[in-house]
Structure formats: C-alpha cells, structure tokens
Amino acid sequence: MDMQRSLTPVILLAAAVGLAACSSTSMQPPAGTTGSPSSAGSSGSSGSSGSSSPAGQSGAGQSGAGKSGASKSGSSQSGSGKAGAGQTGAGQAGAGPSASSPPGTSPPSAGGPSGSSGSGGDPxxxxxxxxxxxxxxxxxxxxxxxxxxxxSGQGSGRAAETQQGSDTSAVKTAGRGSSGQPGASGSASGMGGGIPGGLGSIGGIGTSGGIGGETGTPTAGSGQGSGQGSGSQPGPSAGGDQGVGPDGEPGTPDDTAAGAPGSGGPGTGPSTGDASGGVKGSGGSGAAADTLPSDIPREGTGEDQVARQLREAAMAEQDPAIREALWDEYRKVMGMKPQ
Amino acid sequence: MSHRLQPGRLLTVLLCAGAFTLAGCSVGRTIDYEQTDLIRAAAEVPDDERLDVGIILFDPGVEAGSPPDEKKLVFPEVRQAEARYMPYQLKNTLEGSGQWGSVWVVPERSEAVDVTVWGRIDKSDGLDAVLRVGAWDATGREWLNKKYATTVPEKAYSKYRETGQDPYQSLYNEIANDLLEVRRGLSRKELTTVRNVAELRYGAELVPAAFAELLEQDKSGIYRPRRLPAADDPMVGRMRAVRDREYALLDALNEYYANLYYELGKPYEDWRKMSREEMIRYQDLRRSAFVRGAAGAAALLAAILYESSGGSNSAVTMAGVIGGFEGIKSAMGKSEEASVSLDALKEAGAGFNAEAEPLVVEVEGQTRRLTGTAEARYKEWRRLLREIYAAETGVPVLQAETQLQPGADAEPVPAPQ
Incomplete structure (x- = not known):
C-alpha cells in the first residue's frame, strides 16, 4: 500500500512531464504571433486582416482541439468574420476532444494543453x-x-499622377484645338502601367476587401473586419470595379466605400474579398460616386480597354470641365449618345 | 604602253583621294533608325490566354561595385539602376499591349508566374542599346533567347513624344512583339497546360508531397502535368492562398521598383540624351581624326614615293609633304576635341552614377527587407502545409516525399541562359 502511495506521485509527475513535453513539441507559435492565448480569442477578429477567409479562421475557435481536423481548417471556411471571438470561445473545447483527432495529427492533439491554459484557440x-x-x-x-x-506618395501612385497630368494636358491641348503634338495623341491609351487598375497588375491590394483590416472588432462573432485598405491607387468611384468575394460574388457595397486618391483605403466591411482579387484584380475602390453621370453605366460591361481607361481617368479627374470632356470621349468610344 | 602608274599621276590620285576624304569627314554621317510599333490588343484577350509574366531584374553586365570602365564608358551604378529600370519599362510595355495577364518585375525567379523573362544589358549609352533577352514558360519551353539592339533617334528624346514612351521604346516593343508571337503560336490547350504546370510547380515547391507527383518531365526537361488535382482538394486551396500572398508581395515589391523608376526617370533620360549627343560627337570626332590622320599619312607617303621614283617637280613633293603634315596636325586637333568630348561623357556618367547609387541602394534595401520577411513566412507555411498534409493523409511527410517519382522531384528551374 505504501509502495502504491509512493508510486502515485511519481506516475502523476511522469504523466505531467509527458504532457508538458508533448505540448512543448507541438506548440510552435508562429512567427509574429503575439499575445497570450486568451488574446487569441480576440485576435480571431484580427483575422479580418486578411482579406479573406483564411485570416478569419485564424480565430482560434476553429482550432479547438478535436475539431481541428484539417478538413475544418480548409480554406473553404471563409468568412473571416465568422471566426470571430465567439467561436473562439469554443476553443475551450480544448482538451477533451483531442482524443478524437484524426490519426497522425499530433499537433491538433496538442489541443490538450490548451485545456490547461484555457485557450483551446491557441493557434x-x-x-x-x-x-x-x-x-x-x-x-x-x-x-x-x-x-x-x-x-508617402511613393510607388505606382506616381504613375496615376503622371497619367492624370498627361490626360489633363492632353484634354487641354485638344480643347485648344492644337493638333499635331505627339503629346496629345495616345496619351489616353498611354502606358498601362500608369493607369490605376488599368490592366490588372497594378490593381492593388487595397481593392475592395483586398487586404483588409488589421484588428478585428472584439465583439465576438460580429464577423466584421474593419481596417485600412492598403491600395496605393486612386480608386475609381464606387461601382467602377466591384470587389470579388471568395466565391466570385461581388463585394458588398461597403467594400467600395471611400478612397482618396493615392491611398485606396480605408475600406470597411466584411472581409469577403479574395486576396487574389486584390492582387490581380482590377482597380480599387474609391469615392467620387457623384462623378458618374447618369447615362454612364456603373458596371462598365462591354467596355474595351480604351473605354475603361477613359472611365477611370474621368473618375479620378477633379476638374469638372476636363472630367466632362473625358466622359464625352468615353461616350464616343462606347457609341453612346453625346450629352 | 606601260601599265605602270606614273609617279605624278599616283600623287595626284592620292591627293585627290585625300581631299575627298577630308571633305567627306567634315560632313555628318547618316544614322539609320528603325522604329518598331507595339502590337496592342484590338479586343479583350480571353482570360485563359492571358499569361502572367515575371521579368527578372536584368543582369547589369558589370559587377556591382566595380570601378567604372572609362574606356568603354560603362558605369556600374548606372548599369545597376538600368537593370531595375529596364525591366520596369518592359513591364509597362507588356501591360500597355493588353496581351498579358499580370506582369511583375521580380528580384529572382518566381514559380508563381507563367512566363519568365530575363535580360542582360550589353550596351546602353543613350545612342545605342543592346540587350540579350531570354524568356521561358513554366513548362521550361524556351520562348526567346536573342539579342536586341536599337539605335536611338534624336526624336526619341523629344518632350512631345507619347507619354510613357522610353527612348529605347522600340527595343521594348520588339521584345513584347516577339513574346506575343510565341504566345500566339501556342494553342489554347498549350496555354492551359502552361498555366496548370505553373500552378503545379508552385505547389510542388511548397508541398512536394502533395504536388510533385502530379508533374513529370520529359527527356528534354519540359514539364507536363501527369494529372490535375481535384478541384475541391483543400490543399490546392491552401496552395493558392499562399500563391496569392506571393502575388501580393510582388505587387508590393513592384511599388518599390515603380518608385525607383519614377525617381530615376528624369535624370536617367537627361543623362541618356546628353550621352547620346556627346557620343555622336565623340564618334564623329574620332572618325574624323582617323580619316584626317590617314589622309595626311597617305599624302606624305605619296610624296616620298614620288621623290624616290625620281619625280622632277619639287613643287609636287612639297605639296604632298605640306598636305600630309596638315592632315596629321588636323587629326591631332580632332583627337584633342574627341578627348574633351570623352571627358564630358565620363563626367556625365560619373554624375549620374553618383545620383543613381543611393536610389539603387535604397530600393535594394527595401527589396531585401521585404523578401526576407516573406522568406521566413514561406518557410513557416511550407512546414505547416507539410504538417497539414501529413495530418490529412496520414502519410508522414518524409515518407510521402521519398515515394515521389524520380522525375517529379522539384528540379530546378531552367536557369536563364
């Protein structure tokens, strides 16, 4: 009996050491991961930083031990917001389910320790x-x-300025009726690189729902990531180019809110944008909805490149006279009735 | 009748030739320029034909930090700046053509793009530009590997030229048109294959166990997809998520390159314009000096020959000697002028060299910082994805990777030749 009594603490100690060792090997905090496990709950919303789904998932809730089967963590679990803190709470599911983890998933089984730390959501x-x-x-x-x-006004934002400058001078030159200057010709078609969102690659991350917020709202489960958009292009006015969600759905109207030339953001709204939309997408979102004449379709369907560039130039233009001239040109290109 | 040329006649011929040559060298030479127009898309190019292009920073053709080669008028920092400027202009050109998907300047080869372009600057002095350019698609097929040269006309520096047109634009247009020609030669199926292989190669680099076996290489090193992954494979989704981050990184990097491009634009153009004028002047002076010297020497030689063959008219001999000396003296004068012109070229080059250096250093620092951060992330993602793969399949990663077909190993990239 004495023997048994003396062995018990040893066994318990061994078990504890074993568990600790187990947790220490599988717990590999990601570089840059900050905060305590408890903060992980709220940082679930930081997932909103991501444009997208994956970020939201970083909400630890999903990672709760047993559930963390890889299929759960698949990127299909979009909706960053959904991974909000509410779910994280579930993380406390912690320990128990670790037994039901799929075979070979040693890291998830480490959910065990999360039980002890009270952070089933520890990423x-x-x-x-x-x-x-x-x-x-x-x-x-x-x-x-x-x-x-x-x-800081760096980067390709300068291209937009250059382009705008050349558009302006081209329109002014055309307005004066002075022809024959090479500068006037072709400036509308210009070089793609200088056109905000012109041919895709410069579209910028700041596009609708692109790389979204940095910090999520701590209100659990709200699913809203809010933060600064990061595009560097002056966005065309709302509706110019809608954001594309993970499933190809158009971005929510909020995605296309406000954007000052050169800054692209801030955009607030559900982070439903697809990162690829941001990266390779066309154009950003912006303000200046009032610059869209009533006869110009919001969607821009059927536009060719020249028309699209004219639309973007017109939307970015501040001078009403020049803007109107650009819209006239746009109508001409699109075969619309002149105003 | 003797066929032997009489000494008097010989001298006359030589003197006439000398006079013609001297007259000729005072007239400017004609430079031929060829202008290549860019082929732009007349209509929207279908999505599946829009390949993504990565343009690797060009090889400057000189070692960074090496002393300027004043003989060849090559300034290392200028070349370093050009090695970043030129790819960006090519990117602008490709984008402007509307024929391509996303186009990025990349610091090193990226598996995330469908077509990789790379170049080496052989010559660039504002008057002549020579580039060696190669292009390969993701399957390893070589698209281009040739030398492009252009001689820049004065109008290329006109302030009234079309916006965004570089003085070397003709050269970029030619490269873009050649790339387009190759792409047009590929069927839609082949283009799809290129895209698929690009994706699989990216995946194979990220999670070899999951993707490498989907690829195979034939004897000539060309990649082919063995089969495609299931559309709903979660690993594909994750791989694409990572690839999207790489695109985001490239976008950010291209912002830095854009910055360099715009900061460098004006001084670079000023330097090229000045260099072009001075280079033409220098070349003309050198040529003129050579011709005058040669004519003077010929006149002297003729006078000697005339005298040695028993020429009786000393006035002719004197004329030859005096003409010869005048020619040589004039050649020396021209050489002097050429040397002043050369000094001007060196000074301009050194000035721009000093101006470009901090810009290059800055962008290089920014690039390294960003790529360094990203590299750490990629390592982490690779590790995590391997763990996830092992968890999902139950196959330990090492085992899965050793089971791969030999040909499917992540083999290196066809390095630009």
Missing amino acids: GADPGAVFDKSLGDFDGEIGREREAMAK
Whole structure:
C-alpha cells in the first residue's frame, strides 16, 4: 500500500512531464504571433486582416482541439468574420476532444494543453489555424507596407499622377484645338502601367476587401473586419470595379466605400474579398460616386480597354470641365449618345 | 604602253583621294533608325490566354561595385539602376499591349508566374542599346533567347513624344512583339497546360508531397502535368492562398521598383540624351581624326614615293609633304576635341552614377527587407502545409516525399541562359 502511495506521485509527475513535453513539441507559435492565448480569442477578429477567409479562421475557435481536423481548417471556411471571438470561445473545447483527432495529427492533439491554459484557440496547437493566422498576419504586413508607401506618395501612385497630368494636358491641348503634338495623341491609351487598375497588375491590394483590416472588432462573432485598405491607387468611384468575394460574388457595397486618391483605403466591411482579387484584380475602390453621370453605366460591361481607361481617368479627374470632356470621349468610344 | 602608274599621276590620285576624304569627314554621317510599333490588343484577350509574366531584374553586365570602365564608358551604378529600370519599362510595355495577364518585375525567379523573362544589358549609352533577352514558360519551353539592339533617334528624346514612351521604346516593343508571337503560336490547350504546370510547380515547391507527383518531365526537361488535382482538394486551396500572398508581395515589391523608376526617370533620360549627343560627337570626332590622320599619312607617303621614283617637280613633293603634315596636325586637333568630348561623357556618367547609387541602394534595401520577411513566412507555411498534409493523409511527410517519382522531384528551374 505504501509502495502504491509512493508510486502515485511519481506516475502523476511522469504523466505531467509527458504532457508538458508533448505540448512543448507541438506548440510552435508562429512567427509574429503575439499575445497570450486568451488574446487569441480576440485576435480571431484580427483575422479580418486578411482579406479573406483564411485570416478569419485564424480565430482560434476553429482550432479547438478535436475539431481541428484539417478538413475544418480548409480554406473553404471563409468568412473571416465568422471566426470571430465567439467561436473562439469554443476553443475551450480544448482538451477533451483531442482524443478524437484524426490519426497522425499530433499537433491538433496538442489541443490538450490548451485545456490547461484555457485557450483551446491557441493557434499554435493546430497547423491549419496557425497557417491561416500566419496568412492573415502576412496580409497585414504587406497591407501596412503598401499603405505606408501610398501615404508617402511613393510607388505606382506616381504613375496615376503622371497619367492624370498627361490626360489633363492632353484634354487641354485638344480643347485648344492644337493638333499635331505627339503629346496629345495616345496619351489616353498611354502606358498601362500608369493607369490605376488599368490592366490588372497594378490593381492593388487595397481593392475592395483586398487586404483588409488589421484588428478585428472584439465583439465576438460580429464577423466584421474593419481596417485600412492598403491600395496605393486612386480608386475609381464606387461601382467602377466591384470587389470579388471568395466565391466570385461581388463585394458588398461597403467594400467600395471611400478612397482618396493615392491611398485606396480605408475600406470597411466584411472581409469577403479574395486576396487574389486584390492582387490581380482590377482597380480599387474609391469615392467620387457623384462623378458618374447618369447615362454612364456603373458596371462598365462591354467596355474595351480604351473605354475603361477613359472611365477611370474621368473618375479620378477633379476638374469638372476636363472630367466632362473625358466622359464625352468615353461616350464616343462606347457609341453612346453625346450629352 | 606601260601599265605602270606614273609617279605624278599616283600623287595626284592620292591627293585627290585625300581631299575627298577630308571633305567627306567634315560632313555628318547618316544614322539609320528603325522604329518598331507595339502590337496592342484590338479586343479583350480571353482570360485563359492571358499569361502572367515575371521579368527578372536584368543582369547589369558589370559587377556591382566595380570601378567604372572609362574606356568603354560603362558605369556600374548606372548599369545597376538600368537593370531595375529596364525591366520596369518592359513591364509597362507588356501591360500597355493588353496581351498579358499580370506582369511583375521580380528580384529572382518566381514559380508563381507563367512566363519568365530575363535580360542582360550589353550596351546602353543613350545612342545605342543592346540587350540579350531570354524568356521561358513554366513548362521550361524556351520562348526567346536573342539579342536586341536599337539605335536611338534624336526624336526619341523629344518632350512631345507619347507619354510613357522610353527612348529605347522600340527595343521594348520588339521584345513584347516577339513574346506575343510565341504566345500566339501556342494553342489554347498549350496555354492551359502552361498555366496548370505553373500552378503545379508552385505547389510542388511548397508541398512536394502533395504536388510533385502530379508533374513529370520529359527527356528534354519540359514539364507536363501527369494529372490535375481535384478541384475541391483543400490543399490546392491552401496552395493558392499562399500563391496569392506571393502575388501580393510582388505587387508590393513592384511599388518599390515603380518608385525607383519614377525617381530615376528624369535624370536617367537627361543623362541618356546628353550621352547620346556627346557620343555622336565623340564618334564623329574620332572618325574624323582617323580619316584626317590617314589622309595626311597617305599624302606624305605619296610624296616620298614620288621623290624616290625620281619625280622632277619639287613643287609636287612639297605639296604632298605640306598636305600630309596638315592632315596629321588636323587629326591631332580632332583627337584633342574627341578627348574633351570623352571627358564630358565620363563626367556625365560619373554624375549620374553618383545620383543613381543611393536610389539603387535604397530600393535594394527595401527589396531585401521585404523578401526576407516573406522568406521566413514561406518557410513557416511550407512546414505547416507539410504538417497539414501529413495530418490529412496520414502519410508522414518524409515518407510521402521519398515515394515521389524520380522525375517529379522539384528540379530546378531552367536557369536563364
């Protein structure tokens, strides 16, 4: 009996050490992951940083031990907001389910320790969740990078300025009726690189729902990521180019809110944008809805490149006279009735 | 009748030739320019034909930090700046053509693009530009590998030229048109294959266990998809998520390159314009000096020959000697002028060299910082994705990777030749 009594603490100690060892090997906090496990709950909303789904998933809730089967952590679990804190709470599911983890998923089984730490949502426990969180963090970093650049007036924002300048001079030159200057010709078609969102690659991350917010709202489960858009292009006015959601759905109207030339953001709204939409997408979102004449379709369907560039130039133009001239040109190109 | 040329006649011929040559060298030479127009898309190019292009920073053709080669008028920092400027202008050109998907300047080869373009600057002095350009698609097929040269006309520096047109635009247009020609030669199926292979290669680099076996390489090193992954494969979704981040990174990097491009634009053009004028002047002076020197030497030689063959008219001999000396003296004068012109070229080059250096250093620093951060992330993602793969399939990663077909290993990229 004595023997048994003396063995019990040893066994318990061994078990504890074993568990601790187990947790320490599987817990690999992602680089840049900050905050305590408890903060992970709220940082679930930081997932909103991501444009997209993966980020939202970084909400630790999903990573709760047993549930963390990889299929759960698949990127199909979009809706960043959904991964909000509410779900994280579920993380406390913690320990128990670890037994039901799929075979070979040692990291999820480490959900066990999360029980002890009270953070079933610790992203370190589940590679899927850590992966998603890491993607979100990266989005945030890149977004900040571009935002800083846009604020300092660097980068391709200059192209937009150059383009706008040349458009303006071209229109003015045309207005004076002086022809024959090469500068006037072709400036509308210009070089794609200089056109905001012109041919795709410069579209910018700041596009609707692109690389979205940095910090989520702590209100659990609200599913809304709010934050600064990071595009560096002056966005065409609302509706110019709608954001595309993960499933190809148009972005929500909020996605296309406000954007000052050169800054692209801030955009607020559900982070339903697809990162690829941001990266490769066309154009950003912006303000200046009032610059769209009534006869110009919002959608821009059937536009060729020249028309699209004219539309974008017109939307970015501040001078009403020049803007009207650009719209006239647009109508001409589109075969519309002149106003 | 003797066929032997009489000394007097010989001298006359030589003197006449000398006079003609001297007259000729005072007239400017004619430079032929060829202008290539860019083929732009007349209509929207279908999505599946719009390949994404990555243009690797060009090889400057000189070692970074090496001393300027004043003989060849090559300034290393200028070349370093050009190695970043030129790809960006090519990117603008490709985008302007409307024939391509996204086009990025990339610091090194990226698996995320469908077509990779790379170039080496062989010559660039504002008057002549020579580039060696190669292009390969994701399957490893070579699209281009040739030398492009252009001689820049004065009008290329006109302030009234079309916006965004570089003085070397003809050269960029030619490259873009050649790329387009190759792309047009590919069927839609082949283009789809290129895109698929690009995606699979990216995946194979990220999670070899999941994607490498989907690819195979034939004897000539060309990649082909063995089969495609299931559309709803979650690993494909994750791979695409990572690839999208790479696109985002490239976008950010291209902002830095854009910055360099715009900051460099004006001084670079000023330098090229000045260099072009000075280079023409220098070349003309050199040529003129050579011709005058040669004519003077010929006149002297003729006078000697005339005298040695028993010429009786000393006035002719004197004329030859005096003419010869005048020619040589004039050649020396021209050489002097050429040397002043050369100094001007060196000074301009050194000035721009100093101006370009901090810009290049800055963008290089920004690029390294950003790529360094991203590299750390990619490593982490690779590790995590391997863990996820192992968790999903139950196959330990190492085992899965060793089971791969030999040909499907992540083999290196066809390095630009």
